[in-house]
Amino acid sequence: xxxxxxxLFTKADGSCYFxxxxxxxxxxxxxxxxxxxxxxxxxxxxIINCEYTMASFSTGERKKPTKxxxxxxxVSLIIRQTFENVILTHLFPxxxxxxxxxxxxxxxxxxCASVNAATxxxxxAGIPMxxxxxxxxxxxxxxxxxxxxxxxxxxxxxxxxxxxxLPHSNEIVLLQMDSRLPVEMxxxxxxxxxxxxxxxxxxxxxxxxxxxxxxxxxxxxx
Numbered sequence: 001x002x003x004x005x006x007x008l009f010t011k012a013d014g015s016c017y018f019x020x021x022x023x024x025x026x027x028x029x030x031x032x033x034x035x036x037x038x039x040x041x042x043x044x045x046x047i048i049n050c051e052y053t054m055a056s057f058s059t060g061e062r063k064k065p066t067k068x069x070x071x072x073x074x075v076s077l078i079i080r081q082t083f084e085n086v087i088l089t090h091l092f093p094x095x096x097x098x099x100x101x102x103x104x105x106x107x108x109x110x111x112c113a114s115v116n117a118a119t120x121x122x123x124x125a126g127i128p129m130x131x132x133x134x135x136x137x138x139x140x141x142x143x144x145x146x147x148x149x150x151x152x153x154x155x156x157x158x159x160x161x162x163x164x165x166l167p168h169s170n171e172i173v174l175l176q177m178d179s180r181l182p183v184e185m186x187x188x189x190x191x192x193x194x195x196x197x198x199x200x201x202x203x204x205x206x207x208x209x210x211x212x213x214x215x216x217x218x219x220x221x222x
Contacts, residue, residue, distance in 0.1 A: 014125025018117035021150055022107035025114050027121040031097035046092035050080040052114065054103040075111055076101075079118060082164055082174045088128040097127060108150040109137045115164050115174070116200060123208055132204055133173060135164035136196030138189045140181070145189050147196045161186075163193040167201040170194075 008015040014029040035041040052075040079099065087097065099121070101114045115135035122129060139149045140158040154160060159181055164174035181189065 012125075014121045014123070014127070016117050016121040016124060018113055018120060020109055020113040020116065021148060022105060023103070023109055023113045024105040025110070025117040026102045026104055027114070027117040028100045029097065029118075029121045029125040029127070030100075031125075032092040032095035032127070033098075035094065035096045040096075041094050044093055045089035046087070046095045046097050048080050048084050048087065048089065048097050048099070050076045050083075050099045050101065050118075052076040052079060052101045052103075054106060054110075058103045058106045075114065078111060078174065078176070079114055082115060082133060083118065083122070083129075085173050086129045086131065086133055086166065087122070088130070091128060106151065108152075108154045109148055111135070111162050111176075112137050112148075112164075116204065120204060120207065124211075131166035131168050132201055133164050134167055134197040134201040134204065135162065135174065136193050136200055137162045138193040138196065140185065140189065145185075145192050147192050159189070161189050161193060163190065163197060165194060165197045167198060 008017060008026070009028050012028040012030055016027045018025045018027070032046050035047065040047060052072050054072070079101065083099065089097075099118050101118065103110055103114070112135040115133055119129075119133045136147065137149055137160060138145055138147050139153065139160045140146070141149070141153050141156055142158075146153055149160065159177065159179045161181075162174065162176040163172060165172050177186075
């Protein structure tokens with residue numbers, strides 16, 4: 001894993017470059033800010049928007065950007081719903097928070113990498129959340145549970161389970177499975193995914209601590 005939390009964009013409130021395996025994701029966060037469409041404003045909380053796209057060069061075959069496709073809309077919805085349950089939106093009524101996710105290179109586990117990158121970008125933006133959101137995927141390849149599948153492993157047609165958790169409470173905020181599994185095997189796969197999420201949490205905490213220390217030193221606070 002390679003992570004970076006810092007202001008990559010001068011006009012974004014928070015941003016992050018995140019590499020998970022060979023998958024590379026860039027996230028920019030804007031807000032809380034005034035709602036662009038007054039009719040969608042919520043008087044009790046902030047609304048969360050998410051836009052997910054894949055660059056035309058993100059896979060081995062060059063293709064059109066995925067903005068607006070069914071796949072992009074599905075992943076955008078997953079990310080938005082995941083963070084709606086975690087961001088303390090009630091602190092920002094009459095406002096919106098926009099999360100823009102751009103996949104630069106796709107090699108499996110894109111949904112997980114996007115969630116992890118969005119977590120760091122939101123922290124970089126100073127947006128309060130219940131906890132870190134840590135995501136990892138597991139699957140079955142030739143009858144064996146595998147953690148953090150790459151593109152080749154995902155393409156075997158086996159089961160793919162995507163999980164996101166809040167590490168301090170162990171609350172599962174995202175669980176997707178694209179095919180059926182016996183209960184015994186599902187429990188093994190889920191446990192493996194949860195262990196993977198713990199490892200990712202440790203990486204994210206270290207990165208945030210490192211970034212915070214650098215900010216303190218650069219501003220001469222201590």
